[in-house]
Amino acid sequence: MKYLTFATATLAATAAWAETPELIVYTYDSFTSDWGPGPAIEKSFEETCACDLKLVGLGDGAALLARLKLEGARSDADVVMGLDTSLIAAAKETGLFTETAVSAAYTLPVEWNDAVFAPYDWGYFAFVHNKDLTPPANFKALGDSDLKIVIQDPRSSTPGLGLLMWVKAAYGDEAPAIWDALADNVVTVTKGWSEAYGLFLEGEADMVLSYTTSPAYHLIAEEDDSKAAAEFDEGHYMQIEVVGTLAGSDQPELAEKFLNFMVSDAAQAILPTTNWMYPAVTPAAGLPEGFETLTVPTKALLTPADEVPEIREEALAEWLKALSR
Amino acid sequence: MAQSVVPINPVILSRKTGISAAFLVLALILLALIAVLSRAEAGTGLGAGDWAAIRFTATQALCSALLSVLFAVPVARALARRRFAGRAALVTLLGAPFILPVIVAVLGLLTVFGRSGWLNVGLEFLGLPTVSIYGFHGVVLAHVFFNMPLATRLLLQGWQTIPSERFRLAAQLRLTPSSMFRAVEWPMLVQVIPGALALVFVICLTSFAVALTLGGGPRATTIELAIYQAFRFDFDLGRAALLSVVQLVLAGSMALIALRFVPSISVGGGLDRVMPRWDARGGMQRLGDGFVITVAALFLLVPLAAVVLRGLMGLPSMPPTVYHAAGISVIVAVASIFVLLALALPMAGWIVGRRAGGVEAVGLLGLSASPLMIGTGWFIVINPYADPFDFALPVTVLVNAMMALPFALRILVPPMRDTVQRYGRLSAMLGLRGWALWQVLLLPRLRAQIGFSAGLTGALSMGDLGVIALFADPERVTLPLQMVRLMGAYRMDAAAGAALLLLGLSLGIFWICDKGGRWRAEA
Numbered sequence: 001m002k003y004l005t006f007a008t009a010t011l012a013a014t015a016a017w018a019e020t021p022e023l024i025v026y027t028y029d030s031f032t033s034d035w036g037p038g039p040a041i042e043k044s045f046e047e048t049c050a051c052d053l054k055l056v057g058l059g060d061g062a063a064l065l066a067r068l069k070l071e072g073a074r075s076d077a078d079v080v081m082g083l084d085t086s087l088i089a090a091a092k093e094t095g096l097f098t099e100t101a102v103s104a105a106y107t108l109p110v111e112w113n114d115a116v117f118a119p120y121d122w123g124y125f126a127f128v129h130n131k132d133l134t135p136p137a138n139f140k141a142l143g144d145s146d147l148k149i150v151i152q153d154p155r156s157s158t159p160g161l162g163l164l165m166w167v168k169a170a171y172g173d174e175a176p177a178i179w180d181a182l183a184d185n186v187v188t189v190t191k192g193w194s195e196a197y198g199l200f201l202e203g204e205a206d207m208v209l210s211y212t213t214s215p216a217y218h219l220i221a222e223e224d225d226s227k228a229a230a231e232f233d234e235g236h237y238m239q240i241e242v243v244g245t246l247a248g249s250d251q252p253e254l255a256e257k258f259l260n261f262m263v264s265d266a267a268q269a270i271l272p273t274t275n276w277m278y279p280a281v282t283p284a285a286g287l288p289e290g291f292e293t294l295t296v297p298t299k300a301l302l303t304p305a306d307e308v309p310e311i312r313e314e315a316l317a318e319w320l321k322a323l324s325r
Numbered sequence: 326m327a328q329s330v331v332p333i334n335p336v337i338l339s340r341k342t343g344i345s346a347a348f349l350v351l352a353l354i355l356l357a358l359i360a361v362l363s364r365a366e367a368g369t370g371l372g373a374g375d376w377a378a379i380r381f382t383a384t385q386a387l388c389s390a391l392l393s394v395l396f397a398v399p400v401a402r403a404l405a406r407r408r409f410a411g412r413a414a415l416v417t418l419l420g421a422p423f424i425l426p427v428i429v430a431v432l433g434l435l436t437v438f439g440r441s442g443w444l445n446v447g448l449e450f451l452g453l454p455t456v457s458i459y460g461f462h463g464v465v466l467a468h469v470f471f472n473m474p475l476a477t478r479l480l481l482q483g484w485q486t487i488p489s490e491r492f493r494l495a496a497q498l499r500l501t502p503s504s505m506f507r508a509v510e511w512p513m514l515v516q517v518i519p520g521a522l523a524l525v526f527v528i529c530l531t532s533f534a535v536a537l538t539l540g541g542g543p544r545a546t547t548i549e550l551a552i553y554q555a556f557r558f559d560f561d562l563g564r565a566a567l568l569s570v571v572q573l574v575l576a577g578s579m580a581l582i583a584l585r586f587v588p589s590i591s592v593g594g595g596l597d598r599v600m601p602r603w604d605a606r607g608g609m610q611r612l613g614d615g616f617v618i619t620v621a622a623l624f625l626l627v628p629l630a631a632v633v634l635r636g637l638m639g640l641p642s643m644p645p646t647v648y649h650a651a652g653i654s655v656i657v658a659v660a661s662i663f664v665l666l667a668l669a670l671p672m673a674g675w676i677v678g679r680r681a682g683g684v685e686a687v688g689l690l691g692l693s694a695s696p697l698m699i700g701t702g703w704f705i706v707i708n709p710y711a712d713p714f715d716f717a718l719p720v721t722v723l724v725n726a727m728m729a730l731p732f733a734l735r736i737l738v739p740p741m742r743d744t745v746q747r748y749g750r751l752s753a754m755l756g757l758r759g760w761a762l763w764q765v766l767l768l769p770r771l772r773a774q775i776g777f778s779a780g781l782t783g784a785l786s787m788g789d790l791g792v793i794a795l796f797a798d799p800e801r802v803t804l805p806l807q808m809v810r811l812m813g814a815y816r817m818d819a820a821a822g823a824a825l826l827l828l829g830l831s832l833g834i835f836w837i838c839d840k841g842g843r844w845r846a847e848a
């Protein structure tokens with residue numbers, strides 16, 4: 001009898017649950033983890049949407065796009081969150097995304113007017129080092145120094161690709177010469193960000209390619225103020241992370257609501273200390289304590305999204321040539 | 326070769342099930358490949374960069390395999406000849422480097438050999454020039470660290486198949502240790518080494534993160550990295566499939582070449598007595614063995630100690646979800662063991678019944694297929710009909726079992742061949758066949774090897790990250806995946822704790838199976 005009651009209760013619960021609309025959002029792994037923004041975002045959005053928000057973590061930005069291409073129009077997903085500015089062109093080319101009317105008073109260093117994607121957070125790429133080191137002022141000084149750096153492979157990692165675009169945006173045709181000079185500074189190239197950052201913390205290199213916001217993690221989460229990001233005077237390349245709705249979504253209104261939520265104060269206030277990036281719209285309460293200590297580059301670099309694929313090809317060939325010697 | 330005197334096998338073992346198992350493995354790989362190709366658009370062929378990657382991959386794999394096996398011979402010989410306190414623990418720990426998640430092992434190696442590692446700090450202290458681990462030698466060093474212990478275990482198994490009467494007789498003939506090696510041990514090695522070489526070669530073939538990180542840059546690009554790039558950044562499925570085929574062909578041809586040289590000669594019967602080694606009692610022999618064991622133990626255990634130390638410090642900062650992930654990993658590992666045994670035992674039985682060892686190459690294909698290719702292929706197959714998330718764990722279990730298959734075959738086939746050659750005629754006379762033959766003859770006599778294979782599968786499966794990452798179901802995260810996620814979120818300490826837990830669980834499952842197999846059994 002007990003079992004029967006239990007079964008009935010379970011069935012009833014399932015039925016009630018099935019009536020709630022479900023919004024499926026594909027995102028990268030670290031967004032959904034317990035220590036990432038996922039749990040707080042889910043709780044906050046579900047308070048107002050009368051829906052069930054399902055965040056699905058799939059590797060990183062590049063893996064996300066590959067997955068979408070595999071699934072094509074059959075995808076169950078309604079929203080994709082976590083592509084960045086270097087992937088936008090490729091994402092649009094799939095024709096799987098639909099336009100959005102979302103807009104907000106973005107506090108990005110660049111103007112944002114994309115009809116398909118809305119930005120939710122952003123950061124500057126930078127070389128992170130221990131404070132006892134006097135960092136070089138630019139790539140040229142870095143190339144001339146004996147400092148050892150760890151970088152990520154642009155063929156397998158988003159920050160690695162960011163560095164490629166950074167050097168290209170700052171130096172254009174001079175980029176191969178910069179890479180030639182940097183070649184003897186590069187201790188090694190890793191598959192992804194974690195390996196590189198791990199090697200740096202291990203003392204394998206003086207600097208590692210990461211973000212200007214990385215020292216905030218050590219400061220706020222670990223109360224360790226020994227890390228800093230080096231400011232380069234040629235400017236810093238940006239990474240803007242975006243969210244967009246799939247054309248095949250069966251919940252277009254709910255999806256639009258989610259996009260609006262992501263740029264709202266409620267979501268934006270969660271991101272800085274969970275995703276360790278700058279919010280796309282500075283929350284009313286301001287940035288969390290500790291962020292004021294971060295290096296703020298005076299110049300922001302960003303290649304227009306539609307020019308990325310072509311420049312990437314060229315920059316990758318130059319990079320391979322310089323570092324394969 | 327003495328093949329003409331070897332009688333035709335009187336026993337036909339599990340031919341049908343063996344062929345079915347081999348067919349299943351082939352089908353799993355080929356279907357995935359066809360699925361990927363079916364979605365491919367006209368892509369770019371292989372460029373100069375790809376050929377460079379192919380050359381680098383093959384060269385490093387060959388060097389790593391040769392060195393791993395070369396070093397394993399003296400270590401296995403020393404371990405076979407000596408009994409000392411802690412020997413059992415050392416033999417179990419031999420499995421550890423191999424089953425560690427790559428990134429953890431690399432960090433462990435760097436604590437010792439890195440720029441600010443213990444070795445360089447020591448050298449600096451002594452006023453000597455420091456050494457850099459990054460480069461071709463670094464890749465080979467890491468691969469030897471991973472695979473030399475495995476090769477040692479395989480060779481050690483070989484030593485245990487030599488009947489103790491041989492050593493007894495050799496001792497009565499007052500053979501010197503070197504003639505003993507030539508007369509008794511070398512014939513066994515000839516039978517075991519080619520398979521071990523092929524296995525290590527194939528493992529190193531699919532290496533990716535190790536080669537890139539320790540190789541010091543894009544010079545050290547392997548085929549697997551090119552496949553990864555083709556899938557993720559370029560989404561050039563045709564190229565990915567083409568590169569996967571190159572990888573399969575390289576592995577397949579190496580396996581065929583190596584296994585051709587495995588002679589199917591039995592080392593002869595014996596009474597399964599413990600093996601006293603009169604030849605190894607001399608002082609120099611003792612000293613030599615002691616030296617070899619110490620050096621090997623230091624090379625393997627110091628980086629492991631670094632992993633353990635770091636992990637202990639990270640344990641308190643581990644979030645509770647790590648334990649949940651650990652539970653899922655244990656379930657996957659246990660399921661993989663059962664699937665593996667269901668595949669490996671009939672396949673081994675079938676291979677034993679054949680003269681040439683070529684069929685074993687099928688097993689190696691499972692290991693040489695890029696996990697990313699298999700995962701993507703099966704994703705394409707499943708996606709139109711069902712939610713791939715529902716298949717995350719079954720696919721992981723199956724792929725893990727497939728990856729462990731070549732190890733299991735290498736462990737099971739030689740002793741099974743021996744058993745069949747020794748007892749085959751007797752069993753045939755007694756009318757033993759089918760299941761009864763397995764029950765009475767094979768399973769009891771192969772207990773140690775079955776336990777070892779099961780343990781290795783469980784441990785490998787525990788640490789595997791290959792396919793699950795692609796199918797990753799939000800609610801069913803495995804421990805290695807959880808560890809990678811922790812690292813990706815700056816939580817290196819907690820990740821180190823998770824790595825220690827992973828190491829403990831992997832070794833635990835390995836120990837239980839291995840010990841279970843040897844319990845109250847000789848060998």
